[in-house]
Amino acid sequence: MLLISCPHCGPRDEHEFAYGHEAHIARPTLEQQNTMTDAEWADYLFMRKNPKGVHFERWVHARGCRQWFNVARHTVTHEIIKVYPMGEPAPKLEQK
Amino acid sequence: MAEAYTRRSPLQHFGLTAAAAKSNAAGAEVLIGESAHRAIVNIRGDGGEAFKAAVRSVTGVDLPVKPNTTAQAGAFRILWLGPTEWWVVTTSGAEEKLVADLRQAFIGQHAAVIDVSESRAVITLSGTKARDMLARGCSLDLHPRVFGPGQCAQTGLTKANIMLDQTDAAPSFDIYVLKSFADYLWQWFWLIGRDYKLAIKAH
Structure with a gap:
């Protein structure tokens, strides 16, 4: 079990949270959408990073305050390196 | 109800x-x-000064803005649910007037008042x-x-x-x-x- 620090509620058990997959996926602008190829659309819709190392992902405190936030988590050690608010750019972290 | x-x-x-x-x-x-x-009324809003003043004018309670805290004054108890969400809890039967009073107090604000007692x-x-x-x-x-x-x-x-x-x-x-x-x-x-x-x- 992970102990995740909700930015509002503090450390809570993993079972209170729901996983929201990869963070920082920008939706194409309207202009881009008009000129995008099917391959580019597929890339935006389906292709996800699957790193062995630090992964930036979204979580929601579903059984608590119901707020979304971002988490930087190491996919091997499960270490939670950073919790940061929605809308913030991914932090620059030293690779471990 | x-x-x-x-x-x-x-x-x-x-x-x-x-x-x-x-x-x-x-x-x-x-x-x-x-x-x-119990009467439970869900209120949503930004938790700013105008919102707090409106809640205080109806319930007499200082809105608890610190996460996971409560505040009570008289028959009204307010529970923090999220940064923009609270419960006002009071005795059964008071919900209709409470909802009406809160809605009146929130006029002009981006807020919501829902009776969730049941x-x-x-x-x-x-x-x-x-x-x-x-x-x-x-x-x-x-x-x-x-x-x-x-x-x-x-x-x-x-x-x-x-x-x-x-x-x-x-x-x-x-x-x-x-x-x-x-x-x-x-x-x-x-x-x-x-x-x-x-x-x-x-x-």
Whole structure:
């Protein structure tokens, strides 16, 4: 079990949270959408990073305050390196 | 809102009033009971000064903006649910006027007022072993140096989602649970309660 620090509620058990997959996926602008190829659309819709190392992902405190936030988590050690608010750019972290 | 005369407690079939009369509270480690129906009004807004002033003008309560805390003034108790969401809890029957008053006070603001009274049942738990009993199904640290009166938390208790509100240092807890989960949660308490001296409290 992970102990995740909700930015509002503090450390809570993993079972209170729901996983929201990869963070920082920008939706194409309207202009881009008009000129995008099917391959580019597929890339935006389906292709996800699957790193062995630090992964930036979204979580929601579903059984608590119901707020979304971002988490930087190491996919091997499960270490939670950073919790940061929605809308913030991914932090620059030293690779471990 | 259900008419008061058609409202049935989700725990009615356990016959708690009669059970409480037969229950021996002397020497009990845990007292468990079902609170009378409460008025619960969900309010949403930015929590800013205008919002706080509107809430204060209706309830007399200073809105708790610190996460997972409660505040009380007179008959009104406010529980923090999220950075933009609170519950105003008061005695049953007051919900209609409370909703109308709050909506009036929020005019011109980006806010919402919803009566959710009928959604929850309230199970009360108190006594020296109340924390131990909760710890059997709840992952929160309820040690007095971490969790005390004036604090509340939405969390999971066994498989039910609850709002846990510590009302005094006895300790006493109010457990708000969805009505459809109330029977399950009561039976779970009953199962776990075999390990403690349990008594039913009348409300």
